[in-house]
Amino acid sequence: MLLEDAFMEYEYHCLARNYTKKTMINKRQEYKQLKAFLVEKRGITELTSIHQADMKAYLRYKQNSGLKPQSIQSMAKQVKAFFNWCVNEEYLVKSPMDKVALPKVPKLVLTGLTTNEVVKMMNSFKGNDFLNTRNLAILCIMTDCGLRAMEVSGLKEVNVRETEILVFGKGSKERLVFISPALKKILIKYERVKRQYFKGRIKQSDHYFLAYQGKSMSTVAVYNLVKESSKRVGIDSKRVSPHMFRHYFAVQSVLSGIDIYSLSKLLGHSDINITERYLRSLDSSQLSVKAISSSPLMNLHNVY
Structure with a gap:
């Protein structure tokens, strides 16, 4: 062949x-x-x-x-x-890549966003107009649900339900993520402003997040609005991207007590090792808080 x-x-x-x-x-x-x-x-x-x-x-x-x-x-x-x-397909008896040694990849520690930086970036989109409300909603949904940029741009209106979101990830794999009350408040406002903005205008797409012309947003547009928010608040020591909000979601979820298996499902990872890489940036102070909150002795209230 x-x-x-x-x-x-x-x-x-x-x-x-x-x-x-x-x-x-x-x-x-x-x-x-x-x-x-x-x-x-x-x-x-x-x-x-x-x-x-x-x-x-x-x-x-x-x-x-x-x-x-x-x-x-x-x-x-x-x-x-x-x-x-x-x-x-039985075109080959065995793969010629079998037992081919690959170079070792050094384990890089991601420098993630701090909570202060995330808050500043969200506050950079103030106002009740359509674009500011939409951009804030996008940052919030990435922060609270850990969505990829392509998942944000690909969201359809029908996928955003009352308390959950049906996400189509890599390879069109489906997963559910959940809407917290804090996120719900932001999304309700966005939906109201979107209805008002497109009243009398033509919507050319059934996507949840729309460009001002009524078309669906591209992944690049999501990337650009994240870059714009980091530029507005003067974050120049890091290459800020939508993926950093996904990383922030992972770290904060673990610090709040979620187990890594549940986190892996929420992120849509096919391999738990990928999820573990997200958590290498946990510093000693964060680990200290997590260790104390999960301390067996601290939870044995009847001992002392």
Whole structure:
């Protein structure tokens, strides 16, 4: 079987699985580079001609091109997925990525947002007009529910219920997150202002968060409003992004006593190890508060 034919079939397999547009762009780019390497550097055009040595050479090629370990790990994940699919389809007996050692990725500690910074960013959108009310609601929903930017922009009106939100995450996986009374207050105001703003105007979308023209918001628009809020309050020591609100939600939830398994479900993580990475930024003072609040002896009130 030609390598090019295998890639083409796998692409339609991924499209049938409803992978996101961003994921498909990354996959196509990686497979294009892999095919070019195998054909031009190794003289390989047949799928069954690829061996472990070829994939080790590909990794060395990536490393020599200056790719960082984290990027190589991400690349290897895409390549492994393709070869595992080939094995499942019985186009290959075994994956040529089996037992191919990957470079170790240093454990980076995320520098998250402080509560003071989050409050300041929220307060940067003051006023009762449509855009300020919408932007505040977006920051609040990310803070209180830990949604990704693409999940915020993809929310439909029908998905936002009385006390819960149906979220479609990566790979169109469904999960429920819950609306606290504090968030409900913000959302009620946004919905009222949105109705007033679009009274007499044409709404071109049934998405929950709308651009002022009545169209759905893009993920980039969510990113830009977060950047704008950080710029307004003078946060220049960090690269502020929507993901930092998701990280803030995770840390604050753990400090409030939620277990990591429940948190992982709320965040929509497929692997609990991903959730654990969010919590590496807990500093000693935060750990101290959590340790004291969960101290067995402190809760044995009848002992002393």
